[in-house]
Amino acid sequence: MDEGLSAFRPPSEQIEALAEIADLPNGQIILALFEDLIVGYVTFHPPEEFARWAKNQVPGMLEMGAIEVSRQWRSMGISSLLLDVAFGNQSMDDAIVIATEYYWHWDLKGKNMSIWEYQKFLEKHFGRIGLKRVGTDEPDILAHPANMLMARIGPRVPQETVLLFEESLYLNRWLF
Secondary structure: OOOOOOOOOOHHHHHHHHHHHHHOOOOEEEEEEEOOEEEEEEEEEOOOOOOHHHHOOOOOEEEEEEEEEOHHHOOOOHHHHHHHHHHHOOHHHHOEEEEEEOHHHOOHHHHOOOHHHHHHHHHHHHHOOOOEEEOOOOHHHHOOOOOEEEEEEOOOOOHHHHHHHHHHHOOOHHHO
């Protein structure tokens, strides 16, 4: 694992986290490799059991857990290629994919961007593969105005699943 893959934890611990995701039911990892060196990855897994998305049991939902490219391998289009592989073969067309974007996970210094510039960058970058910003009253998303929930509803997702997902977005409607 490239030493520059350290946004979430040290590389030696990150490789263990990737292995755990691979062992999950419906866990998916797409790797960017240079010879035998992991230089980037994107992960997908069912929502964690404590998350509201798991509690509401939206069938077929996946969370894009992380996407990271090593600093020395950035600006080569690797993250775009990872997303193209993940969404390019229609395997995600039966799923609702969410991405919980928290500003404290963003590598603002590595991209030399403000919080707001990075937020717009992510909206555009993830928008390429159909993720769109959606409203929610989820407390971690509301913890900072730059945080956002993004979702892609696959074209083959049944309407009753879409409705269940939409209901899960606002659990405290009376507050608004």
